[in-house]
Amino acid sequence: xxxxxxxxxxxxxxxxxxxxxxxxxxxxxxxxxxxxxxxxxxxxxxxxxxxxxxxxxxxxxxxxxxxxxxxxxxxxxxxxxxxxxxxxxxxxxxxxxxxxxxxxxxxxxxxxxxxxxxxxxxxxxxxxxxxxxxxxxxxxxxxxxxxxxxxxxxxxxxxxxxxxxxxxxxxxxxxxxxxxxxxxxxxxxxxxxxxxxxxxxxxxxxxxxxxxxxxxxxxxxxxxxxxxxxxxxxxxxxxxxxxxxxxxxxxxxxxxxxxxxxxxxxxxxxxxxxxxxxxxxxxxxxxxxxxxxxxxxxxxxxx
Numbered sequence: 646x647x648x649x650x651x652x653x654x655x656x657x658x659x660x661x662x663x664x665x666x667x668x669x670x671x672x673x674x675x676x677x678x679x680x681x682x683x684x685x686x687x688x689x690x691x692x693x694x695x696x697x698x699x700x701x702x703x704x705x706x707x708x709x710x711x712x713x714x715x716x717x718x719x720x721x722x723x724x725x726x727x728x729x730x731x732x733x734x735x736x737x738x739x740x741x742x743x744x745x746x747x748x749x750x751x752x753x754x755x756x757x758x759x760x761x762x763x764x765x766x767x768x769x770x771x772x773x774x775x776x777x778x779x780x781x782x783x784x785x786x787x788x789x790x791x792x793x794x795x796x797x798x799x800x801x802x803x804x805x806x807x808x809x810x811x812x813x814x815x816x817x818x819x820x821x822x823x824x825x826x827x828x829x830x831x832x833x834x835x836x837x838x839x840x841x842x843x844x845x846x847x848x849x850x851x852x853x854x855x856x857x858x859x860x861x862x863x864x865x866x867x868x869x870x871x872x873x874x875x876x877x878x879x880x881x882x883x884x885x886x887x888x889x890x891x892x893x894x895x896x897x898x899x900x901x902x903x904x905x906x907x908x909x910x911x912x913x914x915x916x917x918x919x920x921x922x923x924x925x926x927x928x929x930x931x932x933x934x935x936x937x938x939x940x941x942x943x944x945x946x947x948x
Contacts, residue, residue, distance in 0.1 A: 663705040665935045666762035669928035670696035670744045671751035671794045673903040674871030677851030678844045679809040684783040688809030689792035695801050695928040700742040702759030704767045715740045724757035727784035734768045747833030749905025754794030757781040758932050775812035782811040801931030820862045827915040827922035831884040831906040839904050850877035871900035882906050891918040
């Protein structure tokens, strides 16, 4: 983990209250990778679904060294420290999630975006929403942990990433739906390793899938295109393929979360196939700052 030096000209106002942001998880069904000279313009085109199960991020400015925790354990998340450096904030950052890490749920992007939103409020940085999304997107891209999670998590719903990049570069659309989502995870898959390899075949499959969904923006098409993408990109592990086939045999539709050994289905697909999945819904609104009196409100899904 990168920490800041005591002599750096950083904001640290211990008189300000801590601030908490909540960011939905994000499952990508398919994508194509698009490099660029500027990190803000780097990104992916594709589609996915944001999740009511997400990541809460509480930022407390401090005069001491930056400290990060995830579920009460000390961690090093490069995208989070990069966000703090970009904002000029030294802080204690406490993150919490029930999502598996490294399994295709956009936890790194959520941590970066939540940190940007909460640090901006806690340290009175005066940045706009688009600036904060750009900072978090750049950090996730430069750390090799994501290409499009941040912009999708800022939007919520079932986002379609029509053009790659942060606000000012990319553009988004969406499928107007709020489905129940089930998922089972069989383990992590390194996003950095996949993105560091030859992505030509993957991107070609992603472009084809996006064409299908933009021509017919319905959940059924999204799920079908997502499954076909994983097959064409040759990303299916045996356990993932077996679960997808089981859902299909039970009359449902499932796909692989990018990038992780995770299977997701809409409505009761995995339950009908005999699995014991985790269950949530598509998140309706995207990332947001929580007012102090709502942090413990049980009506708001914060884990």
